[in-house]
Amino acid sequence: xxxxxxxxxxxxxxxxxxxxxxxxxxxxxxxxxxxxxxxxxxxxxxxxxxxxxxxxxxxxxxxxxxxxxxxxxxxxxxxxxxxxxxxxxxxxxxxxxxxxxxxxxxxxx
Amino acid sequence: xxxxxxxxxxxxxxxxxxxxxxxxxxxxxxxxxxxxxxxxxxxxxxxxxxxxxxxxxxxxxxxxxxxxxxxxxxxxxxxxxxxxxxxxxxxxxxxxxxxxxxxxxxxxxxxxxx
Numbered sequence: 001x002x003x004x005x006x007x008x009x010x011x012x013x014x015x016x017x018x019x020x021x022x023x024x025x026x027x028x029x030x031x032x033x034x035x036x037x038x039x040x041x042x043x044x045x046x047x048x049x050x051x052x053x054x055x056x057x058x059x060x061x062x063x064x065x066x067x068x069x070x071x072x073x074x075x076x077x078x079x080x081x082x083x084x085x086x087x088x089x090x091x092x093x094x095x096x097x098x099x100x101x102x103x104x105x106x107x108x109x
Numbered sequence: 110x111x112x113x114x115x116x117x118x119x120x121x122x123x124x125x126x127x128x129x130x131x132x133x134x135x136x137x138x139x140x141x142x143x144x145x146x147x148x149x150x151x152x153x154x155x156x157x158x159x160x161x162x163x164x165x166x167x168x169x170x171x172x173x174x175x176x177x178x179x180x181x182x183x184x185x186x187x188x189x190x191x192x193x194x195x196x197x198x199x200x201x202x203x204x205x206x207x208x209x210x211x212x213x214x215x216x217x218x219x220x221x222x223x
């Protein structure tokens with residue numbers, strides 16, 4: 001079956017760096033997405049990786065290793081507004097997104 | 110205002126009733142999707158449409174139906190609601206179903222079936 005694993009919850013301190021890991025097993029691979037979802041709101045797109053390596057976008061970076069079925073989202077200079085759930089999703093061979101359950105990130109002052 | 114709208118925002122429904130959740134996008138996106146989100150689970154695809162006039166079944170289609178008569182609208186119908194359909198429903202769209210196309214989400218409909 002298809003499976004996306006990510007930690008349920010993480011806690012970090014304002015101003016620090018946090019890495020959220022995601023491992024996947026899917027039928028086919030057509031890219032990996034990270035979304036941010038604040039409580040009670042819709043998911044919003046953060047990043048997309050289809051080739052191995054690091055993609056940097058401001059304070060957020062996303063890394064992919066296709067051979068290991070592994071990705072991480074790196075958040076730097078954490079701000080209180082970064083408190084949210086972070087969703088990892090893989091586009092499979094049918095071009096459908098398979099979603100992880102999300103990682104709830106709690107930022108403490 | 111560009112984006113996706115969903116209606117209603119929330120609804121309490123008696124079991125056995127019929128309900129249609131509405132979704133409209135004004136981005137002229139070809140592909141549209143319906144997901145449900147339940148606590149502790151990832152988003153699960155109910156139905157999708159890669160282009161107007163076509164629809165397909167996702168991971169959890171039972172008890173739901175969709176239609177795509179035009180590019181902008183993608184309603185989701187629960188023919189006879191059951192308590193297990195209590196969930197938050199998100200509609201999403203993307204330029205196409207291809208590899209790199211991000212999905213844009215509507216604000217969601219919170220549905221409670223009693």
